[in-house]
Structure formats: C-alpha cells, structure tokens
Amino acid sequence: MTGARTRGRPTVPVATLSRVLTVAALLGVVGLLPWLSGRDPALSILRARSAEQDPTPEALEAVRRDLGLADGPVAILLRWVGGVLHGDFGTSWNTGRDVLPSTLAALGVSATLLACAALVAVPVAAALVAPALRAGVTGAPRRTSGFAAAALTATPEFLLASIGVVVGSLYLSLPSYGWTGPQSAILPALALGLPAGGLVGRLLADSVSSASTEHWVVTWSAAGIDRRRTALAVLRRAAAAVTPQIGLVAVAVLGGAVAVEQVFAVPGLGRTMLGDARSQDLPALQADVLVLLVVGVIVGIVTTAARRALLGASVHDDAVPVPAARFVRRRRHAAIPVATALGILAIVLVGLPRDPYAATTAKYAPPSSAAPFGTDASGRDVLARVAHGAATTIGTSAAVLLAAVVVGVVLGCAPRLFVGPIEVSNAAPPVVTGVLVASIQGPSAGAAALAVLLVSWAPLAAHTAALAAEVRSRPYVVIMPSLGASRSRILLGTVLPAVVPTVVRHALLRLPGVALALAALGFLGLGPTPPSPDWGLVLADGVAAVERAPWVAAAPLLSLILLSVTAVAASSLAGRPGRRTTPVTSSPVSNSAVPTP
Secondary structure, three states: OHHHHHHHOOHHHHHHHHHHHHHHHHHHHHHHHHHHOOOOHHHHHHHHHOOOOOOOHHHHHHHHHHHOHHHOHHHHHHHHHHHHHOOOOOEOOOOOOEHHHHHHHHHHHHHHHHHHHHHHHHHHHHHHHHHHHHHHHOOOOOOOOOHHHHHHHHOOHHHHHHHHHHHHHHHHOOOOOOOOOHHHHHHHHHHHHHHHHHHHHHHHHHHHHHHOOOHHHHHHHHOOOOHHHHHHHHHHHHHHHHHHHHHHHHHHHHHHOHHHHHHHOOOOHHHHHHHHHHHOOHHHHHHHHHHHHHHHHHHHHHHHHHHHHHHOOOOOHHHOOOOOOOEOOOHHHHHHHHHHHHHHHHHHHHHOOOOOOOEOOOOOOOOOOOOOOOEOOOOEEHHHHHHHHHHHHHHHHHHHHHHHHHHHHHHHOOOOOOHHHHHHHHHOOHHHHHHHHHHHHOOOHHHHHHHHHHHHHHHHHHHHHHHHHHHHOOHHHHOHHHHOOOHHHHHHHHHHHHHHHHHHHHHHHHHHHHHHHHHHHHHOOOOOOOOOOOHHHHHHHHHHOOOOOHHHHHHHHHHHHHHHHHHHHHHHHHOOEOOOOOOOOOOOOOHHHOOOO
C-alpha cells in the first residue's frame, strides 16, 4: 500500500503542471497575437476607437504611447500576468474600462444559454438512448440506427438559428434579437440544444449497448432482478464512460456558440471573444480566454469526479470490465452506409460537369430540370457548387479527423501528462482557434483545417484515456508486468489493439461535426474565401435567404445529413454486438467489478 502511495504522489503535480504550462503557453500566444499577425496593433486600436480618424503617424504614435505598446509584447504580457495575480485583469484598449466585469457578464449570459440548451438536449438524448436501453435489458443489445441523431448533429447551429429567427418572428411572436429576458433564450437554446442532444444521445446509446454485453447483466437477469433496476445500473455504468464527453460538449457549447450568438445578437462569451479578437483588444481577449479556460478546467475536474462517483465502490477504476464482445457483421446493415454514400456520390457525379461559378440563370431560381437544386443569389447552380465543394469539404474533414485520431490516441495514452492540452483544446472552440489562426495566416481552407484540428483531437484523447484505464484494469493485464512484459509491450500489444477500434468508431461519429466546424468557419468568414464552392460558404448564402429561397440551404444540408448518416452507419457496421448470451471476453470478469443489486 505504501509503495502504491509513493508511486501515486507524482501524478498530481504532473497533471497540475501540465495545466499551468498549457494555459501559460496559450496566453502567451494570445498576448503575442497582434505582433504575430503582422499588423500594427496601434492601427487596429485606432480604427476600433474611431473609424473616421486618419491613421497619421502622430495618431498612431499617440496610441502606442497611451497603451505602452513601445515596451514590446513580452513586457506587456508580463505586466498583464502581474496584474492578474493581484486581481487586475487590465483595461480595454478600445473602451478604457475594466475588462473583467464585461467578461463575467458575457459568461453569465452564455451560462444561462447553456442551461437552457441543456433543457432541450436532455430530453432529446433520453429519446435516443431509450431504445438501446430497452433492448439491452431485454436480452438483445444493439446499437441504434442513429438516423435521428445523425440528422440532428448534421444540422448546423447557425442554420437552425436562422430558421428560428424567421419562424420566431413571423409565427411565434418570440424575440429574435438581443437579450432582454427568459423568452430571448428559447430560440437560441433550441438551435444549440438539438444538435448537442443528438451527439450526447448517440454516444450514450452506444455506451449503453456496450455495457449491456457485460457478464454482470446476464447474472442479474438470471437472478431475477427487476428490469428497471437493471436498466438503471446499465445506464449508470454507461454514463460513467461518456461523462467526460458530456463535459466536453458542455464547454464546447459554452464557448463555441459564436454563430448562434451572432445570428440572435446575444452578448455571450463567444461573441464577445470574437469581437475582441477582430479588434485586437488584447486585454479583453486575454480575459475572455483565461475565463473560458478556467471554466474548462473546472468542468474537466467535475466530470472526472462525477465519473468516479458513477463507477462507485463496486465498479471502480481498478476493476472495470471491458469485455471484447463478439461483433457480427450482417450484410443488411451494409446497405445503409452504401445507400447514403451512393447518394453523395450521385450528387457529385451529376454536379461535377456543371460550372460552379457561372451565373447560368435568374437569381434564386427554384429547382428545375436545368438546375435541380435551384440557384443562389448570384444565379449560380447550387448543385454544381455542392458537388464541387464535396471534394474539398469531405476530403479536408477526413484528413483532419485522421490526424485527430493519431494525435488523440498518442496523447491519450499519457493522460496525466497531457491533461492540460486536452482540457485547454476543448475549452477553445473551433471558432476561437479559427480567429487566432486566421489572424496569423489569414482566412483560408488550410487555416480552417488547422484550427479544427487543434480542438478535434481532445475528445478522442479523453476517450482514449478512459478506455486505456479500463483495459489496464483487467486482471490479466494487471499481472503482465509480473510475467516480465514491458510497458511498451503492454501498450502496443494489448492496450492499443483493444482501444483503437472503439476510438475509430467514435471518430467516425465526429466526422459530421468536423465538417460542420469547417462550415461554421466558412460561414463566419474565417475559412475559404468566396467564390469557393465550400459547403460553409454555400450554407452562408442559403442562410441569408432562408425565407425567400430555402433550397439554397437545403442542398448542402442534405449533403451534410447524408455524410452524417454514412459515418454513423459505418461506425455501427464496424462493430455490431452479437447476442448477449454468447459474448466472447478475453478474460473473466472479476467479482469486484460486478455491481451489487
């Protein structure tokens, strides 16, 4: 016991040091942003203060002298850090007021919006989990088809927000702009809660299906335990596996709802951060980032504690069974991804011969034989633009996801060492990293891909860490060092083969999310630039005319849904559990890992 405690002591300082160094590195990048971008920060501040004042050398020098820019970025950053340690987050370069009160006010708005979105996401997720839970406790565990979840997660929040503005203002008499009271949160909460509920529901449904194959479920069933109690135990066991993912989704919604906040003019933290980054208001941007990172770290700690509480005393980290259930491939299930993939292929083959840039007919022409998906605001063929954009959008998404899997698996195998980058990467949503990367490189497809990659690996790394911990707790793995197996042999020969297939299936589920993140950056002008037929730009055109010409947005939305269904179905096809009565496990499940009814 003493040896275990001795070995365990360094882990806490390592995790803490990882968090501190990562936050310091990110704040350093933010502090150097005005200089890394190659733009004169004095010019940006002068334009933010007064767009009419001429940027004369005298005016720029006055701004530099007023803000102390002549001292250089390092001195400014160190001065800011010293102020933070004394509770002073600085004053805004644009307004001259303290930045902390406005940042906390924006955080309060975003937290309220997150709570309202959770009220939407929870029942959506429950509806998606119910079929898997019912099947699991009745002896036929299965993964859900996921079509509803795929459709929800494939629908961009900003598109839902734009539709909500039209429907809310014309038919429901709900406020569509600003933040004036509880009613102002209804439409933004729907736009954020529906996709989040679809993602959480899908992850939890898969976890329920996996938990239902464990031997203790068979034992409970043979002992005549009430199905309701069994269902609650399975749900608790499954929730423990995805609790970190739920925390990641919550933080992503909190800081990444920029597009929704932009559409509804909600003064939340994401929208505030985007404005501060564009105006290069460095003290305000640093306060925004620091507050968001602190929230991300707190959520990470809380979800870790919640996971341990859910596992409880009888199912704990040192004795968690991860049975290698037999997966049965069935040809009829292959028809789903094949059909949806053929749908995307048909769109591409029919649209590729068409010109995506030429104005061939009238503006906003409805679908016809000449233009099956109609035309956009410039009279361009929407089918041609969607088809030509498919190669770049899907190809870029797949490349980003592949890189995210590699990075996530590698860093997830050392979670305590990389806990800081994992938490920070998730706390910085794609839009925020998109702003930072675009400020340095300029808006482009490559910059958008890099921005999405910087945050996409974090959920996969967290999932890898959780799965690796469970695999290492198997009895036959615990005893391997005593038999002479080295750490590298255990990792490469036992842990990774058991973890990687599940992480890859998780990554496939996130393919639509990566495509949506790229689309959101294009929508906000942080990705490919017009007239590129990128799906994000096509969606941006459709959002602007969603009431007048809904077919412009419908075409890329249909493509995203087909892509999402293909990814979900392919994930299910990659591994489908067989009947629970004949599971195959690599080792017996220990008694300490069986919940006590």
